[in-house]
Amino acid sequence: MTTLEKAQLWLTDTFDTETKEKVQQLIDSNSPDLEDSFYRELEFGTGGMRGIMGVGTNRLNKYTLGQATQGLANYLHQSFPNQEIKVAIAYDVRNNSKEFGKLVADVLTANGIKVLLFKNHRPTPELSFTVRDKKCNAGIVLTASHNPPEYNGYKVYWNDGAQVVPPDDENIIKEVYATKFDAIKFDGNDDLIEWIGEEQDDVYIDACMENSLYQNVGRDNLNIVFTSIHGTTYTTIPKALKKAGFTKVDLVTEQMIPSGNFPTVESPNPEEPAALEMAMDLAKITNGDIVIGTDPDGDRLGIAVRNLDGNIELLNGNQTNTILTYYILDQWKKQGRITGKEFIGSTIVTSDVFFDVAEKFGVDCKVGLTGFKWIGKMIRDFEGQEKFICGGEESFGFMTGDFVRDKDSCGSILLACEIAAWCKANGKTMYQYMIDIYKEVGMYYEGLINVVKKGREGAEEIQEMMKNFRENLPKEIAGSPVAEVKDFKEQTCLVVASNEKKVMDDIPKSNVLIYYTEDGTKVCVRPSGTEPKIKFYVSVKDSINSEADFIVKLPILEKKIEAVKESLNLN
Template identity: 80%
Template sequence: MTTLEKAKLWLTDSFDQETKNTVQNWIDTGSDELEDSFYKELEFGTGGMRGIMGVGTNRLNKYTLGQATQGLANYLHSQFPGEEMKVAIAYDVRHNSKEFGKMCADVLTANGIKVLLFKQHRPTPELSFTVRDKKCNAGIVLTASHNPPEYNGYKVYWNDGAQIVPPQDGAIIKEVHSVKFDEIKFNGNDDLIEWIGEEQDQVYIDACMKNSLYQDIGRDNLNIVFTSIHGTTYTTVPQALEKAGFKKVVLVREQMIPSGNFPTVESPNPEEPAALEMALDLARITNGDIVIGTDPDGDRLGIAVRNLEGELQLLNGNQCNTILTYYILDQWQKAGRITGKEFIGSTIVTSDIFYDIAKKFGVDCKVGLTGFKWIGKMIRDFEGKEKFVCGGEESFGFMTGDFVRDKDSCGSILLACEIAAVCKAQGKTMYQYMIEIYEDLGMYYEGLVNVVKKGRTGAAEINQMMSDFRNNPVKELAGSKVIEIKDFQEQTSLNLADNQKSVMDDIPKSNVLSYYTEDGTKVCIRPSGTEPKIKFYVSVKDTVISEDDFEKKLIEAEDKIQRIKADLKL
């Protein structure tokens, strides 16, 4: 079906007059919007279905979300025939999120499914927790994570509290694609809606404390600066810190106001130093020991701590997760909780230091594709056989325990603040604790390059770039010879020493390439599943002898990453 033919379907009586007027105007004027809005259907990527809000099959709107929810309802009826079903729904601060949440609830209740609907914005991890806590059959959260304000999104969780993965996601998507727009049941039944809110926050916060805290040392002497960056965690994190006994918490008041415009930042992404600038400024005035910010749906967190010069410095995602993972396993080991049947979770684009941490403490490190849904799948696959301890990925996400089956900033913040408090009580900083870990295991340092390619032509350019890196691989990176290429789409590993290929069928197919060099450098290349960009994850390795040696090694690592970028022509 051509783009124009797909667009004309939106001129029928299944659509409201405003939608029909917009489509007709695009057709009459030959607008480029028609092509971008209808050339494809939104797909489920690493973080669910995410896109720009507006009219069309390639946009987030009442009809694409209604179609997805009707398809989910149909699938639920096929999986739980004759049962009374429940679905929990949460939404973040983005434009239309609350309205979209109620609309999804209406579609489900119109299909005879009970809905637990949050009264106001709530973080994504609280939704994941609630699905399990309330024994729901599924969950939905309306969020576009850290994307720009014009975006929104839709994530689906199954009854274990984790996001859907293959083959289940494929089965649901098949149901979604089979739904015609005139088959969507929009006339809901409010009698089937149970409104939830503050009482559920307390249950969730208690679970975060139980799974994230180990030592009650120095909590009343740690200076914390926190910002929700206009997102959902204003509802949970300040309460959690207070309840855990952290007495000195300063909030960035201007950014604790929920807003889909994110008025004080260019991007509400805690991976970006600029997103935490107001918090950093406040910490400089208030002598903050640690600065923490979360993204709009409250699953990612950014952390800044005092470096060796006493200046506040933003840690990258791998550094944060290294500190948190090492500390947790150290506490488990000291408590005699490690039996050899425990594991931590990571992803193929995350630092390889997690293999080293796992080996040190005698646990397994399981690695999956990008996205926390794969760590959730690990927990499900090994439930009752191996104990999940914690997991993280480079994109500023971490989870403590399995009570939440997605990255969780609240539990991670409690843990990070405990570590910072313990370090301060010992006369050192969290940054120095990180250096001690590198002295023990070796230093890994990472850089990320995002190449943005928008629209249909951009998607074609990204495909061509992946094809070029696949068919004409780089032979050397920063002077070190490439010795292995892993192609996760072909599920093969090519050893360049003997030109032999081996099969990698333990991880599902995905359009990702990884290069490995003789000196331990790793470069992963993958198109984003949620944004119009291709990502290059660069990791280099070195040894650190002492704290005095660290800054020199850091400068060398940063220089090496720049040389690698040049070799990749980025």
């Protein structure tokens, strides 16, 4: 079927007048958007979907959301027969999120499912918490995380509060794709909606404090600068900091206003220093010790602290998570809570420093595919056998304890501020504490290279790049011979010296390659699941004995990252 024929199907009586008019405009104007809007179905992946808002099968709209929700409703009835089914729904600040939230609620209630719907914007981790706290069968959050303003998305959580994993995710996908647009039930029943308000914030914040705080040292002497970057955490973080006793908190007032247009930044992504520029400028005025920003749905956090020169510097996700993880394990050890049956969670694209940290404290480090859904699965798989302590991944996500089964900025921010306050009380900065950790476990340094390839042609280019990297393995990277190649699509590990391939079937298949070189460099190649990008995660390492060593070796490792880029022709 041609793209035009697919578009013409949206001119039938199944679709409302406004939708038909917009589709007809695309056809009449011969707009290039017609091709991108209809050339494929918007992928409902293993955690949900994310896409540009608009009409068409490859866009997020009333009908693609309705199809996803009708398919989910069908599967919920199959999974929980003869039971009252409850689903919690939250939404972020993005354009149309509130309307989409009510639309999704209507489809569920039209299918006889009770809905717990937040009255206003709330962070994704609060939704995860609420699923467990209110004993729901599932949860949905309308968000596109840190994507540009034209995007929105839809994530599905199961009754354990984590994003859906096999076999539930695959079964939901089958139901979604089996659902025709004319089978969607849109006529909701408001009698089945229970509205959730600010009272749930307090329950969630109390749980964050209980699971994230260890010692009350110097909390009233830490200068904090916080920005929600126009996102949902304006509802929770200032309240949580105050409740935990952090009294010196300056807010970037312009960015505390919720807006799906994110007017003060090009990208609402705390991974990018530019997103925290206003907060860093405020820290110069207020003599801030720590700067914190969150993404629109409040699961990711960016932390900037004063470096050895006294300037505010944004830590990368691995650095932040190293500090948080080491501190937690150190506290657990001091409290006598480590028995050898505990573990931390990480992902295949995250720094291997976490293996070293786990080994130091006598706990296991379990690794899964990219995304916190896999850390959530670890918790469920080992519940009652091993105790989960904390987990994180390089993309600025961390979670403390298992009360939230997704990355959680609130608990992580409380923990980070405790560490910063403790460091200040002991005459050092978080940055110096990080160096102290590197002296113990080895100094790691990471870089992320994003290659953007948009549209249909871009998707094909990314597939071709992955094929080339798979079929033409580099013999060396940045001057160091490649020693090992892990192919998660083929589930094999190639030991280059012996040309021996080992089977790796402990992690599900995924289109990811990892190269390890003889000097310990790690390069992970992976197409993004949410954006038109192919990503290269680079990690290099060395050993240090002092702060002076760190100063000498940091520029060396930075140059090594650049050499890796040149080796793979990524400049």
